[in-house]
Amino acid sequence: MLKGKARAHTNIALIKYWGKEDEQLIIPNNSSLSLTLDAFYTETEIVFDKNFTEDIFYLDDQLQDEKATKKVSRFIDLFRQQANCSFFATIRSINHVPTAAGLASSASGLAALAGACNQALQLNLDQESLSRFARKGSGSACRSIYGGFVEWQKGHDDQSSKAVKIASDHFEDELAMIFIVLNDQKKEIASRDGMKRTVETSSFYPTWLTEAALDLAAMKEAIAQKDFIRLGEITEANALKMHATTLAAVPPFTYWSSESMRAMQVVRTIRANGLACYFTMDAGPNVKVLCQKAEVEQIKAKLAEHFALEQLIVAFSGPGIE
Numbered sequence: 202m203l204k205g206k207a208r209a210h211t212n213i214a215l216i217k218y219w220g221k222e223d224e225q226l227i228i229p230n231n232s233s234l235s236l237t238l239d240a241f242y243t244e245t246e247i248v249f250d251k252n253f254t255e256d257i258f259y260l261d262d263q264l265q266d267e268k269a270t271k272k273v274s275r276f277i278d279l280f281r282q283q284a285n286c287s288f289f290a291t292i293r294s295i296n297h298v299p300t301a302a303g304l305a306s307s308a309s310g311l312a313a314l315a316g317a318c319n320q321a322l323q324l325n326l327d328q329e330s331l332s333r334f335a336r337k338g339s340g341s342a343c344r345s346i347y348g349g350f351v352e353w354q355k356g357h358d359d360q361s362s363k364a365v366k367i368a369s370d371h372f373e374d375e376l377a378m379i380f381i382v383l384n385d386q387k388k389e390i391a392s393r394d395g396m397k398r399t400v401e402t403s404s405f406y407p408t409w410l411t412e413a414a415l416d417l418a419a420m421k422e423a424i425a426q427k428d429f430i431r432l433g434e435i436t437e438a439n440a441l442k443m444h445a446t447t448l449a450a451v452p453p454f455t456y457w458s459s460e461s462m463r464a465m466q467v468v469r470t471i472r473a474n475g476l477a478c479y480f481t482m483d484a485g486p487n488v489k490v491l492c493q494k495a496e497v498e499q500i501k502a503k504l505a506e507h508f509a510l511e512q513l514i515v516a517f518s519g520p521g522i523e
């Protein structure tokens with residue numbers, strides 16, 4: 202019996218990953234940059250045993266169906282191959298994500314599973330190699346291997362496409378992110394499907410790639426300068442450009458609900474009244490507000506004039522895989 206356990210935290214992209222160059226290896230068309238957060242994480246335990254007759258997957262103590270288990274099995278196969286191990290495994294993942302949040306936890310989930318496999322199979326993979334493995338589970342998962350500011354260098358093959366930690370002299374410790382959880386019933390298009398349709402049909406997509414590269418360079422400069430205003434401006438503009446690509450897809454779609462639009466307007470108004478805060482959004486209606494730790498309580502209080510307190514969740518910079 203081989204046992205492994207790991208904890209990995211959620212990351213939110215400030216420069217978005219949006220579109221694949223290679224679907225199998227999950228090589229992106231553009232590099233991205235994220236902030237790993239402390240509030241949300243996944244803890245995964247895995248046991249490999251020669252007497253097991255199939256892979257079994259529990260998520261939040263719920264036995265998972267064949268589809269979900271197959272996805273996890275395919276991912277674990279990467280590690281079994283690496284370790285030349287044919288044992289089946291039992292996986293237990295617990296998502297420490299506020300239940301109401303409905304926040305995507307695939308990134309922390311797959312990163313934690315990568316770490317647990319690494320330990321159980323005694324592969325001694327370093328963080329760079331772990332990041333490559335996690336990437337093949339879900340692109341954004343590769344960034345959760347590290348804490349703080351993380352760049353996923355797009356690369357062009359399995360070896361070169363990986364995440365790296367950005368030297369930031371602890372600038373991330375001055376930041377906060379407030380999640381505005383909007384429980385719209387909007388049927389979400391999974392990020393994998395959304396980006397595929399966008400790459401294949403959106404006339405705005407080529408411009409996105411040009412802009413994302415410029416935004417990344419400018420953001421790395423803002424981090425080096427510890428310039429929060431610049432960091433926020435680029436974050437918000439980059440999210441808007443990424444979401445703009447979906448409006449020109451065929452058929453067009455958007456992740457924005459009416460509540461998302463209201464939340465974005467509230468953030469703009471709070472900013473216009475003197476508190477520096479900027480929004481970003483991913484493949485869902487929730488709005489995330491990037492601000493400075495020193496002002497997070499004031500900004501949360503302003504948001505609470507427009508949203509219920511239980512819809513507002515504060516997170517700070519978090520660590521890499523543990």
Ligand SMILES: O=C(O)C[C@@](O)(CF)CCOP(=O)(O)OP(=O)(O)O
Nearest residue numbers: 214217218339340341392393483484
């Ligand atoms: O996180 C970001 O950079 C931006 C997004 O969250 C969407 F806004 C994309 C996340 O995509 P992911 O779920 O990693 O896709 P996969 O590789 O098809 O599994």
